[in-house]
Amino acid sequence: TLSCASIRQQFSIPENIRLSQFTLKLFRRLKEEFGADADIGFREGGYLILAGENGLPILQANHEAQMAEGADIVLEDAEALVRRFPWLSAEGITAGAYGRSGEGWFDAHAMLMLFRKALRTKDIDFITASVTGIERQGGRVTGVTLENGERLEAGIVVNAAGPNAGKVAAMAGLALPVEPRKRNVFVFEAREKYDDMPLLVDPSGIYVRPEGSVYITGGAEPEEGEGPADPTDFEPDWPLFEEVIWPVLATR
Structure with missing residues (x-):
């Protein structure tokens, strides 16, 4: 339940896309599977993965793989993205892939509780x-x-x-x-509220999405030269937010 509890179809290989589509079908029939009061707060806000000029070929190749699996992802240039999301700055952006449906976020703890409750009615030992x-x-x-x-x-x-x-x-x-790799997720408040904000991934790898009245963000860790992390280390790397993440978010 410390995960960002998001679901996307914007992957590069069919197997990952199909796994998400399988889970999405479960989300669509939660009440049939778990009862009329089943609710995981699934918000179908979509993913918006942005790319600069260098990242465009990868974004295009991934989009082709997604389309081949029937995912509802649209690839748009910077101008079209700004029309779709007027609050977005297209500085350094060539294009972006946006999930119009089948992507978003949910309450991971509520989902866990649904499964635990359902399993108690089965022949299961915890x-x-x-x-x-x-x-x-x-x-x-x-x-x-x-x-x-x-x-x-x-x-x-x-x-x-x-x-x-x-x-x-x-x-x-x-x-x-x-x-294991250590990853930090930060929660912050901001004056501006964007009701149409998807889970936005900047070309830097930094992401942000709404979480109720606040926002969550992360993705600031460098990938080069990393080794295994201590799986018991849950102390946040606090400087990452102000030094790395916030300047990117302010620009975007």
Whole structure:
């Protein structure tokens, strides 16, 4: 629930686009699946991914992949974007891709609670314990060992460890190139309110979107030369906001 809880179809490969479309279909039938009071506050505000001249070929190639999968994404030049969003500065912008439908953000905690509540009516055991080992016979996982010494036999083990997925896979002798990176998300207030604001991604990688009466923003970390982060480090890198993010947002 610390994620930005956003859903987009603006990816570069079909598999990612299809995963989002699968989830979007679930969002569309929440009440059928979870009951009449099911609500995750899904706001279909769209993504707006901006590119300068250098980034335009990648944006165009990604847009072709998205269109091939039936995504409702429109690619527009800077002039058209400013007509669509009059508050937007097109300084340094050549074009942008905007999701007219099927993209936006939601309440991740509400979604988690929907699943937990639904699972309580099924034949499901909730166990709170860390996995310390995964057993294999040939190419099949057969069980897991917990920190309390308990062993669970398993036909299927789902690795849903997020940034620690590589560490979990290694317990089963599998090399998975996933490791944690530290990312900072900041919440801020601003005098200006833009009701039509999508999740906007600047060519710098910095993003911003509305969150109720405030905004959330991030994407300031450099990608070059990064190594694995300490997965227990949740202390924000405060200078990133004023030194890196705010000047970009003020310009845009």
